[in-house]
Amino acid sequence: MGTHHYDPTQHPEVRQGTILRYVLATVISAAAMVGAYYVAMSKPPLVSLIEELAGTLLVALLAQAALYFGLDVSRAQIWKSVSLVLTLPLFIISIGITVWAFSSLYGRTMPDPAIMSSMAM
Amino acid sequence: MHSEKPTLTAKTALWAYEGEEHDFISTRTFGFWLYLLSDALIFAGLFASYAVMDNPMSAFGHPLANGLLSASRGLIQTFIVLGSVFSVSVGSLGLKTGNKGLVLGGLAAGGLLGALFIWFGVSDLQVMAAAGNGPLESGYLACLYALLITHALHMGFGLLWIVAMFVHVARWGLDAMNTARLLCLRMFWQFQASVWVVIYVYVYLFGGAH
Numbered sequence: 001m002g003t004h005h006y007d008p009t010q011h012p013e014v015r016q017g018t019i020l021r022y023v024l025a026t027v028i029s030a031a032a033m034v035g036a037y038y039v040a041m042s043k044p045p046l047v048s049l050i051e052e053l054a055g056t057l058l059v060a061l062l063a064q065a066a067l068y069f070g071l072d073v074s075r076a077q078i079w080k081s082v083s084l085v086l087t088l089p090l091f092i093i094s095i096g097i098t099v100w101a102f103s104s105l106y107g108r109t110m111p112d113p114a115i116m117s118s119m120a121m
Numbered sequence: 122m123h124s125e126k127p128t129l130t131a132k133t134a135l136w137a138y139e140g141e142e143h144d145f146i147s148t149r150t151f152g153f154w155l156y157l158l159s160d161a162l163i164f165a166g167l168f169a170s171y172a173v174m175d176n177p178m179s180a181f182g183h184p185l186a187n188g189l190l191s192a193s194r195g196l197i198q199t200f201i202v203l204g205s206v207f208s209v210s211v212g213s214l215g216l217k218t219g220n221k222g223l224v225l226g227g228l229a230a231g232g233l234l235g236a237l238f239i240w241f242g243v244s245d246l247q248v249m250a251a252a253g254n255g256p257l258e259s260g261y262l263a264c265l266y267a268l269l270i271t272h273a274l275h276m277g278f279g280l281l282w283i284v285a286m287f288v289h290v291a292r293w294g295l296d297a298m299n300t301a302r303l304l305c306l307r308m309f310w311q312f313q314a315s316v317w318v319v320i321y322v323y324v325y326l327f328g329g330a331h
Contacts, residue, residue, distance in 0.1 A: 040192060
C-alpha cells in the first residue's frame, strides 16, 4: 500500500486531538475517582455504595470515550462508536449473567460458613 | 469516500478496473480498535471471575481486597496512570504540525510515569505475597492476582511499545507509518487508563465492602 503521496498531518484522527480535550478528560476522570474514593471511605449502605460508585465510574468512562478516544458520529469515528455499542451487550452478558448465576449458586450449593466452623470444632 | 453522486452516461463503467485503496491510517487504527474491544472482553472475563470469587468463603480465611490493598495508594496510582495517558496524548498533538520534539517528550514523560505505575503495582503484590497472601492461597487471591497482573502486563507491553516508538520517531521521523503506529499506541495507552479506573473502583473501593 503506497504511502509516498500521503500527508499524515491532515488525517482526521490526527487533527481530532486538542489540548482542551485531553485536559478535560484527565480532570473529569481524576475528579470522578476522587469522588469515588470519598464515597467509599464514608462507608454508606451497600445499595448507595453501588449506585454512587457506578455513577462516578460511568462519568469517568464516558469522559474518556468522548475526549480521549474521541468517539462520536463523525465519518472518521462512526464505526468505532458503532463497534463499541455492539460490544457493550457482550460485557453485560459476560459479567452480569456470570455474577447473577454464581450469586444464586452459592446460596443453593455451598454450606453456611457458620455451620462449617461449628462442624470443625 | 465519494461525496458527489456520479453522472451516468453511456460511457459509465459499472465497475472499477483498479482496486480502490483503503485509507492507510484508518485501516490500521480501526483494526487496532477492534483488537482493543476483544482485549476488553478478556478483562470482562477476569472481572466476572473476580466477582464470583469476591466473598469470604473463596478467600479461605485470607482478607478480601479492602484488607489487602490501600485505597489511597490506589488513588495515587490512578493519578499516575492518568498523568501518563495525558502525556502521551498531548505528545501526539505534535503529529498535527510534525513537531517531533513534542511527540518524543510526550512519549518520554508517559513512559516514565507508566514505569512508576508498574513499580507501585508490583510492590503492592510483593507486600501481599510476603504477608502470606500469595496467589496460590485461595481462589479469590488467584483471581485478584490474575486481574492485577494482566493489567500490569498490558502496561509493561505498552512501555516496550513506547520505547520502540521513541526510537522509530527519533530515527525515521513522523511519516505515515509512524503516525499510524503512534495513533494505535495512543489508543492502547488510553485504554489502559479506562481499564484501570474500573479496577480501582471495583477492586480497591468496592472489593470486600459487601
